[in-house]
Amino acid sequence: MPPPEASSVANATTVETPSDFAPEDRSAEPDAARQAAGSTAASFVCPTPLPTKGRIVLGHGSGGRLSAELLQEIFLPLFSNPILNRLDDQAVLEIGGTRLAFTTDSFVVKPLFFPGGDIGSLAVHGTVNDLAMGGARPLFLSAGFILEEGLDTGVLRRVAASMAKAAADAGVSIVTGDTKVVEKGKGDGLFINTTGIGVVPDGVTLSASRVRPGDRVILSGSIGDHGIAILAQREGLEFETELMSDSASLHTLVAAMLEVSSHMPSGVSQGIRCLRDPTRGGVSSALNEIAGQSRVGIEIEEARIPVRDAVRGACEMLGLDPLYVANEGKLLAIVSPELAEAMVEAMRWHPLGAQAQIIGTAHEMHPGMVTMRTVFGSTRIVDMLAGDQLPRIC
Amino acid sequence: MKYVDEYRDPQIAQAVAAEIARKVTRPWVLMEVCGGQTHTLMRYGIDELLPKEVELVHGPGCPVCVTPIEMVDRAIRMASMRQVIFVSYGDMLRVPGSHSDLFQAKADGADVRIAYSPMDAVRIARANPDRQVVFFGVGFETTAPANAMAVWQAKRERLSNFSMLVSHVLVPPAMRLILGSPSNRVQGFIAPGHVCTVMGYSEYAGLVKEFHVPMVVGGFEPLDLLEAIFMLVSQLEEGRAEVENQYARSVNYEGNLAAQRLLLEVFEVSGRKWRGIGEIADSGFRLRPEYQAFDAEYVFDLEDVTAEEPAECVSALVLQGLLKPVDCPEFGRRCTPVAPLGAPMVSAEGACAAYYQYRRHARPQTDGLATMSNAPA
Numbered sequence: 001m002p003p004p005e006a007s008s009v010a011n012a013t014t015v016e017t018p019s020d021f022a023p024e025d026r027s028a029e030p031d032a033a034r035q036a037a038g039s040t041a042a043s044f045v046c047p048t049p050l051p052t053k054g055r056i057v058l059g060h061g062s063g064g065r066l067s068a069e070l071l072q073e074i075f076l077p078l079f080s081n082p083i084l085n086r087l088d089d090q091a092v093l094e095i096g097g098t099r100l101a102f103t104t105d106s107f108v109v110k111p112l113f114f115p116g117g118d119i120g121s122l123a124v125h126g127t128v129n130d131l132a133m134g135g136a137r138p139l140f141l142s143a144g145f146i147l148e149e150g151l152d153t154g155v156l157r158r159v160a161a162s163m164a165k166a167a168a169d170a171g172v173s174i175v176t177g178d179t180k181v182v183e184k185g186k187g188d189g190l191f192i193n194t195t196g197i198g199v200v201p202d203g204v205t206l207s208a209s210r211v212r213p214g215d216r217v218i219l220s221g222s223i224g225d226h227g228i229a230i231l232a233q234r235e236g237l238e239f240e241t242e243l244m245s246d247s248a249s250l251h252t253l254v255a256a257m258l259e260v261s262s263h264m265p266s267g268v269s270q271g272i273r274c275l276r277d278p279t280r281g282g283v284s285s286a287l288n289e290i291a292g293q294s295r296v297g298i299e300i301e302e303a304r305i306p307v308r309d310a311v312r313g314a315c316e317m318l319g320l321d322p323l324y325v326a327n328e329g330k331l332l333a334i335v336s337p338e339l340a341e342a343m344v345e346a347m348r349w350h351p352l353g354a355q356a357q358i359i360g361t362a363h364e365m366h367p368g369m370v371t372m373r374t375v376f377g378s379t380r381i382v383d384m385l386a387g388d389q390l391p392r393i394c
Numbered sequence: 395m396k397y398v399d400e401y402r403d404p405q406i407a408q409a410v411a412a413e414i415a416r417k418v419t420r421p422w423v424l425m426e427v428c429g430g431q432t433h434t435l436m437r438y439g440i441d442e443l444l445p446k447e448v449e450l451v452h453g454p455g456c457p458v459c460v461t462p463i464e465m466v467d468r469a470i471r472m473a474s475m476r477q478v479i480f481v482s483y484g485d486m487l488r489v490p491g492s493h494s495d496l497f498q499a500k501a502d503g504a505d506v507r508i509a510y511s512p513m514d515a516v517r518i519a520r521a522n523p524d525r526q527v528v529f530f531g532v533g534f535e536t537t538a539p540a541n542a543m544a545v546w547q548a549k550r551e552r553l554s555n556f557s558m559l560v561s562h563v564l565v566p567p568a569m570r571l572i573l574g575s576p577s578n579r580v581q582g583f584i585a586p587g588h589v590c591t592v593m594g595y596s597e598y599a600g601l602v603k604e605f606h607v608p609m610v611v612g613g614f615e616p617l618d619l620l621e622a623i624f625m626l627v628s629q630l631e632e633g634r635a636e637v638e639n640q641y642a643r644s645v646n647y648e649g650n651l652a653a654q655r656l657l658l659e660v661f662e663v664s665g666r667k668w669r670g671i672g673e674i675a676d677s678g679f680r681l682r683p684e685y686q687a688f689d690a691e692y693v694f695d696l697e698d699v700t701a702e703e704p705a706e707c708v709s710a711l712v713l714q715g716l717l718k719p720v721d722c723p724e725f726g727r728r729c730t731p732v733a734p735l736g737a738p739m740v741s742a743e744g745a746c747a748a749y750y751q752y753r754r755h756a757r758p759q760t761d762g763l764a765t766m767s768n769a770p771a
Contacts, residue, residue, distance in 0.1 A: 055498065055501045055502070056501060057497045057498060057500070057501045058497065058500070058501075059497065065731075065732055066732065069732075235510060237510070309395050312395055312398075313395060316395075316398060318510070374437070374438050374439055375402065375404050375438075376404050376407055376438045376439055376440070376443065376616065377404065377408075377439075377443075378438060378439020378440075378442040378443065379439065380436070380437060380438075380439055380751075380752035380753065381751060381752050381753065381754055383731075383750070383751050383752075385731075386488075386730075386731045386732040387488070387497075
């Protein structure tokens with residue numbers, strides 16, 4: 001049964017925290033519900049409002065609602081400026097007539113080495129991809145290392161070699177850097193920060209706030225590979241098929257996509273509205289952010305979202321939803337409806353887009369919300385998670 | 395994927411839903427007992443496929459939701475001790491206690507670790523002989539055998555630094571409570587398939603006879619649930635009240651006898667508090683006296699950590715199927731997964747979280763999306 005109309009959620013997408021617990025107008029509350037409970041409004045006292053504020057918990061780093069809350073409540077009010085406030089994966093700066101994309105990312109992955117990559121290649125791919133999602137051609141990277149006392153220099157050498165190879169493959173140079181060492185126990189072996197600069201071609205303006213009703217959502221390939229590969233490696237979970245991270249630099253795929261778009265009569269930016277790489281928080285978080293920033297609803301189709309069998313199997317066992325699992329070599333593109341088919345065609349010629357699919361559409365209903373048409377034909381919400389996805393008990 | 399896709403076939407689902415619609419002649423209220431079943435119903439929108447006569451209400455079978463608040467407080471107390479490594483299934487970490495949760499305790503410096511099996515905790519104990527390792531043994535009959543195995547193994551190895559905070563509950567006493575309540579609305583049960591995989595379904599026959607209420611042991615995939623609903627509606631329409639087994643690929647009458655032997659070796663039946671419901675006689679497990687040395691409550695002397703929750707908390711009514719989550723005035727307002735007021739909003743299996751996660755949209759502005767509700771006529 002659909003839930004009764006009476007008790008509608010007025011502000012479903014707002015983050016509610018204890019500080020918002022001001023007395024509110026309760027006149028709209030469902031009397032029927034109260035009577036059904038055989039009680040009065042006063043007795044609807046649930047236990048223990050929790051202090052979600054005051055301390056950082058791991059969920060603040062999950063890319064979900066808690067991360068967004070940190071941004072909204074601490075950083076944005078203090079750092080606010082028009083470039084930052086766009087909240088895209090990269091800042092686009094105009095300097096001397098050239099538009100530069102500028103971004104930074106920190107990498108704290110454990111284990112340092114995993115099937116399909118390592119912290120070094122990931123640190124290059126991650127920042128290259130954040131530049132590419134702005135349509136930029138990546139050029140230069142910085143690398144900051146935080147090393148824990150006692151780290152084997154052989155490990156550091158392997159990681160650095162992997163970074164060098166990933167950078168060379170992506171055609172970027174690591175041009176500046178920094179090294180710090182913290183006492184044993186104060187770090188987790190090795191953390192890396194990379195910052196990147198790239199040039200945004202003329203006519204390209206991609207932003208999560210440019211999506212319009214009718215636009216199509218394209219996904220470049222199967223989801224969940226990176227997150228599940230890391231989880232399996234970290235927790236010593238073994239499956240028959242080896243799980244591999246999809247970590248890869250996406251800028252050549254993006255270049256091919258921009259090329260298709262540039263043949264549009266209306267110009268590049270009219271074709272591709274926005275690109276996102278669904279890293280932590282997965283496809284769900286990326287789409288929720290886009291829906292929120294563009295004030296559109298997004299509906300995706302479950303049957304069209306590719307998930308590898310090994311990833312699906314692992315998710316089934318652990319009670320995880322692949323829509324929330326991290327990817328490091330996939331992108332979401334929101335494109336105008338006229339361009340969608342041609343774009344998918346073009347993406348499939350590229351090895352990193354071979355499984356590209358249109359997975360959904362933006363629309364005017366319930367702005368800010370992502371929904372999914374299930375294989376059963378019913379519709380459900382694809383919510384942004386509060387914190388990390390937790391494996392279920394049974 | 396094998397053993398999954400064949401139970402999620404949309405065409406067959408539509409066909410079964412149509413059969414249910416053909417069979418039904420008047421309104422029936424059915425309860426799925428297990429939170430895993432609630433999750434599937436919401437995730438796939440099974441309730442939207444059903445004729446309007448069939449109302450589903452959601453039962454108490456979410457281990458996270460019914461673990462009493464004082465157990466969470468005790469867990470946090472122990473986890474905060476310097477010598478303790480506290481090991482738990484993941485979704486217990488966000489369950490609110492009186493003042494905090496295990497994630498906050500971890501942020502405050504407690505050594506809290508997520509495990510996928512209680513045997514992981516035994517391994518951690520072996521590897522850290524100078525620390526006390528406590529495992530949070532929660533859940534229904536489903537998780538009990540693995541937890542029993544961990545304690546049994548620890549005793550066999552004479553591990554002196556492993557103990558378990560036991561908060562195990564049993565399904566049949568909770569069903570009895572619901573059926574015996576004067577306000578009960580439930581006319582048929584989908585019995586929990588995984589609990590019955592362990593325990594069999596002989597113990598449900600008594601309830602069926604006493605209350606003349608049909609029960610069907612059901613699985614967790616969409617087609618399992620639709621078939622179980624069809625079987626229940628058939629019994630109700632034909633005036634029968636029997637125990638039937640839809641989940642035959644996993645469940646048999648006796649259950650897993652080896653698991654049951656181990657359970658009885660390590661645990662004994664005892665009274666338990668249920669969050670939101672209160673004390674229910676003979677409704678859970680505690681460790682037998684021979685295993686006292688592995689009982690965290692004995693090892694750490696936590697008797698003084700007690701907490702009462704308001705008896706009128708609405709989650710009790712939700713857990714007994716008397717209210718839908720959306721009937722609570724705080725649902726989606728003060729109570730969200732970010733700031734859960736009660737446990738059913740925490741776990742993916744909790745009825746409130748399942749509604750919040752999958753269904754908020756079905757209400758205000760979206761006429762178009764609710765059109766499936768009476769679809770298969």
